[in-house]
Amino acid sequence: xxxxxxxxxxxxxxxxxxxxxxxxxxxxxxxxxxxxxxxxxxxxxxxxxxxxxxxxxxxxxxxxxxxxxxxxxxxxxxxxxxxxxxxxxxxxxxxxxxxxxxxxxxxxxxxxxxxxxxxxxxxxxxxxxxxxxxxxxxxxxxxxxxxxxxxxxxxxxxxxxxxxxxxxxxxxxxxxxxxxxxxxxxxxxxxxxxxxxxxxxxxxxxxxxxxxxxxxxxxxxxxxxxxxxxxxxxxxxxxxxxxxxxxxxxxxxxxxxxxxxxxxxxxxxxxxxxxxxxxxxxxxxxxxxxxxxxxxxxxxxxxxxxxxxxxxxxxxxxxxxxxxxxxxxxxxxxxxxxxxxx
Amino acid sequence: xxxxxxxxxxxxxxxxxxxxxxxxxxxxxxxxxxxxxxxxxxxxxxxxxxxxxxxxxxxxxxxxxxxxxxxxxxxxxxxxxxxxxxxxxxxxxxxxxxxxxxxxxxxxxxxxxxxxxxxxxxxxxxxxxxxxxxxxxxxxxxxxxxxxxxxxxxxxxxxxxxxxxxxxxxxxxxxxxxxxxxxxxxxxxxxxxxxxxxxxxxxxxxxxxxxxxxxxxxxxxxxxxxxxxxxxxxxxxxxxxxxxxxxxxxxxxxxxxxxxxxxxxxxxxxxxxxxxxxxxxxxxxxxxxxxxxxxxxxxxxxxxxxxxxxxxxxxxxxxxxxxxxxxxxxxxxxxxxxxxxx
Numbered sequence: 001x002x003x004x005x006x007x008x009x010x011x012x013x014x015x016x017x018x019x020x021x022x023x024x025x026x027x028x029x030x031x032x033x034x035x036x037x038x039x040x041x042x043x044x045x046x047x048x049x050x051x052x053x054x055x056x057x058x059x060x061x062x063x064x065x066x067x068x069x070x071x072x073x074x075x076x077x078x079x080x081x082x083x084x085x086x087x088x089x090x091x092x093x094x095x096x097x098x099x100x101x102x103x104x105x106x107x108x109x110x111x112x113x114x115x116x117x118x119x120x121x122x123x124x125x126x127x128x129x130x131x132x133x134x135x136x137x138x139x140x141x142x143x144x145x146x147x148x149x150x151x152x153x154x155x156x157x158x159x160x161x162x163x164x165x166x167x168x169x170x171x172x173x174x175x176x177x178x179x180x181x182x183x184x185x186x187x188x189x190x191x192x193x194x195x196x197x198x199x200x201x202x203x204x205x206x207x208x209x210x211x212x213x214x215x216x217x218x219x220x221x222x223x224x225x226x227x228x229x230x231x232x233x234x235x236x237x238x239x240x241x242x243x244x245x246x247x248x249x250x251x252x253x254x255x256x257x258x259x260x261x262x263x264x265x266x267x268x269x270x271x272x273x274x275x276x277x278x279x280x281x282x283x284x285x286x287x288x289x290x291x292x293x294x295x296x297x298x299x300x301x302x303x304x305x306x307x308x309x310x311x312x313x314x315x316x317x318x319x320x321x322x323x324x325x326x327x328x329x330x331x332x333x334x335x336x337x338x339x340x341x342x
Numbered sequence: 343x344x345x346x347x348x349x350x351x352x353x354x355x356x357x358x359x360x361x362x363x364x365x366x367x368x369x370x371x372x373x374x375x376x377x378x379x380x381x382x383x384x385x386x387x388x389x390x391x392x393x394x395x396x397x398x399x400x401x402x403x404x405x406x407x408x409x410x411x412x413x414x415x416x417x418x419x420x421x422x423x424x425x426x427x428x429x430x431x432x433x434x435x436x437x438x439x440x441x442x443x444x445x446x447x448x449x450x451x452x453x454x455x456x457x458x459x460x461x462x463x464x465x466x467x468x469x470x471x472x473x474x475x476x477x478x479x480x481x482x483x484x485x486x487x488x489x490x491x492x493x494x495x496x497x498x499x500x501x502x503x504x505x506x507x508x509x510x511x512x513x514x515x516x517x518x519x520x521x522x523x524x525x526x527x528x529x530x531x532x533x534x535x536x537x538x539x540x541x542x543x544x545x546x547x548x549x550x551x552x553x554x555x556x557x558x559x560x561x562x563x564x565x566x567x568x569x570x571x572x573x574x575x576x577x578x579x580x581x582x583x584x585x586x587x588x589x590x591x592x593x594x595x596x597x598x599x600x601x602x603x604x605x606x607x608x609x610x611x612x613x614x615x616x617x618x619x620x621x622x623x624x625x626x627x628x629x630x631x632x633x634x635x636x637x638x639x640x641x642x643x644x645x646x647x648x649x650x651x652x653x654x655x656x657x658x659x660x661x662x663x664x665x666x667x668x669x670x671x672x673x674x675x676x677x678x679x680x681x682x683x684x
Contacts, residue, residue: 124568201665224466
């Protein structure tokens with residue numbers, strides 16, 4: 001039996017304009033996709049992230065062009081559907097991710113089990129998730145932290161004021177701090193700043209250097225007092241091995257790696273190589289974030305604050321308790337779509 | 343070539359009297375042991391923990407009684423010495439631990455490598471350590487937290503006031519909280535309190551029930567929204583497997599499991615079983631704590647605040663930066679004993 005596909009183009013409004021080292025945005029364009037299999041709906045999401053150069057329009061065009069093929073698939077297991085999608089949509093990992101997530105949602109519903117149980121895990125062991133503070137004036141960053149008291153903050157850095165900012169934030173909060181430089185530093189800057197971040201008790205640093213600066217990362221890796229986690233440098237499965245001896249861990253995001261199916265393989269490979277595993281969301285709603293939270297018990301670090309940054313969500317089914325995030329016990333993703341722009 | 347043994351009976355004074363569910367103490371009796379091998383000193387420590395019923399006097403009596411055997415050992419690798427000790431001192435795991443740590447210190451010095459490097463790890467990936475707040479009035483607990491701003495606190499619970507205490511502490515701090523009940527709850531109490539702790543964003547709970555209450559733990563494990571870590575229920579290697587499906591992880595302490603050598607095996611076994619690994623110190627100085635910190639990159643959670651709780655330490659060689667703890671790069675444990683009561 002095949003699928004029936006529907007899709008919606010959403011514009012998720014942020015609570016606050018969101019700034020990282022690459023720019024500022026007020027809304028997040030996002031594709032919501034529904035696969036329907038024998039009356040069972042499966043949901044998936046793909047936010048359009050500008051620096052990966054994939055728009056929602058392009059994802060929709062790909063769906064329309066390949067609709068017949070996408071729907072005419074004899075579904076048994078998400079693994080097989082992913083391989084099919086991977087070959088059908090080679091240039092669009094974000095769309096593959098959304099469809100793969102939807103297929104897993106259906107698979108969990110067919111098995112009457114939440115996804116985390118299918119993978120023999122329990123939500124109890126999901127790590128606390130951080131809450132992201134974008135680049136802004138120190139005053140506004142502090143105001144955002146006060147607005148949402150939280151035990152683990154991820155601070156976006158990558159300007160000339162980085163240490164001034166961090167010292168001020170540390171004076172006002174003793175939460176755990178993670179730092180995401182989004183490739184904003186040179187090697188010399190990183191070598192200077194990392195020991196200072198250690199003194200402030202920073203837990204980890206994401207993507208300190210440009211994504212292709214493997215030579216610089218090798219030097220930094222050997223001298224870093226803090227765990228360095230690859231984000232832009234680790235997009236998909238083919239990148240995991242490259243990170244060995246250049247990073248201490250990898251940040252797996254479902255959109256960039258093209259779904260749950262390859263993410264599960266990346267987790268296994270990272271563990272075999274002794275790399276730490278971080279799971280991260282893009283700016284996305286509860287739909288895409290729920291898929292990450294189901295995987296969270298398999299991770300060392302979790303960055304699943306997508307829904308918290310939004311003014312309005314399109315689904316419900318995640319619970320956030322001061323750092324602890326959990327899914328429902330309902331089958332599949334365990335979510336209900338409540339509000340989409342159709 | 344054999345060892346030359348020396349030992350000292352220390353009384354480590356706490357900064358503040360220290361209370362857990364089992365009682366209050368102002369000083370920690372602790373054995374410092376030195377093995378000397380071909381002019382190379384190796385240091386080890388064993389604090390006397392009353393609820394394990396081993397006194398420093400008993401450890402010293404054991405050393406004196408077995409001194410010839412302990413010294414006449416042809417040393418090649420700490421593994422072999424541990425097996426020898428294990429059979430020579432079957433009733434005294436704390437003393438075995440101290441001697442095993444000293445042998446590892448020597449082994450690292452012979453190889454000119456810090457221990458963490460011998461185990462192919464880097465200090466960068468050591469998790470943040472928590473800082474322990476003993477049972478006290480809420481005012482005094484808050485004062486202790488203000489005295490040492492820290493990103494991860496371990497809160498000792500086990501009284502009728504537990505939730506009142508936790509809610510007050512949460513109002514005043516957004517640090518990560520861990521809870522150690524030290525076997526202080528009944529199953530009914532734990533079932534009631536765990537969901538409340540989830541709402542306060544607690545990261546994990548240590549030893550909720552009595553150490554032998556495996557039946558209760560099985561029920562609690564299935565319903566707990568938070569990771570449950572075995573401490574008193576997981577003393578040595580023989581206990582790791584028992585914790586499966588009763589706890590989400592184990593707290594390995596070198597003294598109770600009898601040293602670094604068995605701890606390494608327990609870490610391997612826990613990983614194979616899918617159990618989380620916490621490494622914990624007893625109330626001990628930088629000597630015993632350094633051994634734990636060298637193992638820390640292999641752990642998910644770290645509780646290595648022993649030296650921070652002391653008024654005076656007997657060694658130097660650990661650095662604490664707002665949660666991040668690191669050893670030196672010097673060989674072996676990388677410590678210098680600076681002040682012992684000889």
